Amino acid sequence: EPEVTQTPSHQVTQMGQEVILRCVPISNHLYFYWYRQILGQKVEFLVSFYNNEISEKSEIFDDQFSVERPDGSNFTLKIRSTKLEDSAMYFCAKAGENTGELFFGEGSRLTVL
Amino acid sequence: RKEVEQDPGPFNVPEGATVAFNCTYSNSASQSFFWYRQDCRKEPKLLMSVYSSGNEDGRFTAQLNRASQYISLLIRDSKLSDSATYLCAVNIGNNDMRFGAGTRLTVKP
Numbered sequence: 001e002p003e004v005t006q007t008p009s010h011q012v013t014q015m016g017q018e019v020i021l022r023c024v025p026i027s028n029h030l031y032f033y034w035y036r037q038i039l040g041q042k043v044e045f046l047v048s049f050y051n052n053e054i055s056e057k058s059e060i061f062d063d064q065f066s067v068e069r070p071d072g073s074n075f076t077l078k079i080r081s082t083k084l085e086d087s088a089m090y091f092c093a094k095a096g097e098n099t100g101e102l103f104f105g106e107g108s109r110l111t112v113l
Numbered sequence: 114r115k116e117v118e119q120d121p122g123p124f125n126v127p128e129g130a131t132v133a134f135n136c137t138y139s140n141s142a143s144q145s146f147f148w149y150r151q152d153c154r155k156e157p158k159l160l161m162s163v164y165s166s167g168n169e170d171g172r173f174t175a176q177l178n179r180a181s182q183y184i185s186l187l188i189r190d191s192k193l194s195d196s197a198t199y200l201c202a203v204n205i206g207n208n209d210m211r212f213g214a215g216t217r218l219t220v221k222p
Contacts, residue, residue: 033210042214043157043200056209091156100145100204104156 004092004105012111016081021108023075023092031095033102034067034077036060036088043091049075082112116140119201119213127221130191134216136184136201146177148186149200151215157200160186191220 005024013019023032034046048055052069066078079086089109093102119136126132138146146163161168163175163184174187184201201213 035212043151043212045209045211048209089154096159098162100147100202100210101159101162102157102202102210103159107156 003103004094006090006092006105006108008108009106010109010111012113013082015084015112019079019082019086019110021077021079021090021092021110023077023105024073025075025094031055032069032075033093033095035091035093035104037091037107038085038088046077046090079110082110084112086110087112115213116205116211117201117203117213119216121214121216123217123219125219125221126191128191128193130220131187131189132191132218133188134186134199134201134218136186136213138182138184138201138203138211140203140205140211141182143182143203143205145204146184147202147204147210148173148175148184149202149212151198151200153198157202157212160199188218191218193220193222196220 007022030051032049035043037043045058047057047061047067049067064080069075089107091107092105096103117138124132148160149157150160151157161170161175163177165177167176172189176185196219198215198217200215203211205211
C-alpha cells in the first residue's frame, strides 16, 4: 500500500482549463513535494512544501502553478490554465525518516488536449 | 552541465550477469545520494541510499566518490525482475532532490 495516495489517477482536459491534482499522505508529515515526469523524460522537481508553506520551487513552477493544503490533510497542486506541454505524470512525494529519502505516490497522469 | 547525469542505456544483459550503472552530479554541496527504481509508467521507488563508505543490500552495491562527484550501482546475479529504469538521485539541500534521466536495464532469459 502506497504511503501517499493521489487522485485522480488520470485526467484528460482541454487546453486552458484549470486542473487540481490531490495528494493524501497516509501518516502525518510536514514535508511534501510535487514532481512531474513528461513521458520518456526525467523526473523533475516542481515544489516542496513545509509546514503549510512553499519551501523551494523550480523554474518550472511558474504563476500557473499553486499548491495548497486546504484542510490540513489533502495536499493539492493546481494548474490554472493548462497548456499542451503540461501533459505529464505528476507525482506527490513525502519525506522519509532519513534525510533526503522520498516516497512517491502512484502519480496522476494529466493529458492536455 | 546537467545537475545529474546518467548513461541512458539501454543495458541488455542475460540473467545472472553483473551490471554496473554510473552517475555524476555537478553540485559539490550535495548532501545525500540515492538510487531509485522505476518500472514502466509507475512511480519511482527508493532502492537504496548511497554512503561514502559504500553499502550493500543483497545483490546490490552502491558506491559514492565525493571527490569525483560520482555514484555507482552494481547489480550482481541479475534477475528478470530487475528489468526497470534505475534513477540516480541527489539531495542538493533542503530536501530538494534532483534526478538523473535514468538508465534502462533489460534482463533477458
